[in-house]
Amino acid sequence: DSGVTQTPKHLITATGQRVTLRCSPRSGDLSVYWYQQSLDQGLQFLIQYYNGEERAKGNILERFSAQQFPDLHSELNLSSLELGDSALYFCASSPQLARSGNTIYFGEGSWLTVV
Amino acid sequence: EDQVTQSPEALRLQEGESSSLNCSYTVSGLRGLFWYRQDPGKGPEFLFTLYSAGEEKEKERLKATLTKKESFLHITAPKPEDSATYLCAVGADKLIFGTGTRLQVFP
Numbered sequence: 114d115s116g117v118t119q120t121p122k123h124l125i126t127a128t129g130q131r132v133t134l135r136c137s138p139r140s141g142d143l144s145v146y147w148y149q150q151s152l153d154q155g156l157q158f159l160i161q162y163y164n165g166e167e168r169a170k171g172n173i174l175e176r177f178s179a180q181q182f183p184d185l186h187s188e189l190n191l192s193s194l195e196l197g198d199s200a201l202y203f204c205a206s207s208p209q210l211a212r213s214g215n216t217i218y219f220g221e222g223s224w225l226t227v228v
Numbered sequence: 229e230d231q232v233t234q235s236p237e238a239l240r241l242q243e244g245e246s247s248s249l250n251c252s253y254t255v256s257g258l259r260g261l262f263w264y265r266q267d268p269g270k271g272p273e274f275l276f277t278l279y280s281a282g283e284e285k286e287k288e289r290l291k292a293t294l295t296k297k298e299s300f301l302h303i304t305a306p307k308p309e310d311s312a313t314y315l316c317a318v319g320a321d322k323l324i325f326g327t328g329t330r331l332q333v334f335p
Contacts, residue, residue, distance in 0.1 A: 114270065115273070115274075117271075139279075143319065146321070146323075152263075155325055155326075155327045155328070156272070156315065156317075156323075156325040157325075158322045158324070159322060161321050161322065168321065169321050169322050171322060201269075203271055203272070215320070216262075216274055216277060217262070217274070217275075217321075217323060218274055219264075219271035219272045219273075220271050221270055221271045222269075222270070222271050224269075
């Protein structure tokens with residue numbers, strides 16, 4: 114158990130809909146990351162927040178957005194869903210920003226299926 | 229642009245048959261090389277971080293090594309429970325992952 118908690122574990126929704134994925138980082142971790150893993154793309158970095166502020170952005174679609182709240186939990190919002198958005202979405206956390214010894218721990222993921 | 233290439237894509241081993249997985253990388257400046265293990269439908273489980281050429285780390289039957297261009301994950305006398313996909317990544321906050329090596333160990 115990495116200590117990173119994600120909900121829901123599984124989600125099935127229709128095209129055009131909007132969903133919210135939630136992540137609670139490990140106790141004390143200030144950085145939260147979101148990754149997407151699909152069969153044909155592998156693990157892709159989406160976005161990072163540090164202590165409530167957006168820190169880095171990857172190939173995140175404009176239909177997707179995220180935020181980190183004062184209690185450090187984070188939410189990833191996916192809207193106008195398309196079939197191709199079906200994937201495993203991982204949240205990860207680390208204590209601080211990049212430096213030696215900064216290990217990034219992953220949650221168990223949220224399976225999103227768009228039908 | 230940072231890139232990570234892992235080989236082989238898949239590896240089948242008999243229990244006890246040692247082998248190595250390769251991770252070749254191209255980065256503008258290495259800030260860390262990470263090895264993770266991922267079981268089907270699960271999140272990546274952290275194994276090792278390496279920071280400089282010549283560095284080695286061990287954990288049970290696994291040993292990770294690092295050179296200036298690649299890293300190896302050596303598996304000594306593997307057991308069926310070592311079956312998983314092994315992922316290599318480089319970076320710091322934004323990790324760039326390889327596509328992984330799917331390892332199957334048969335009794």
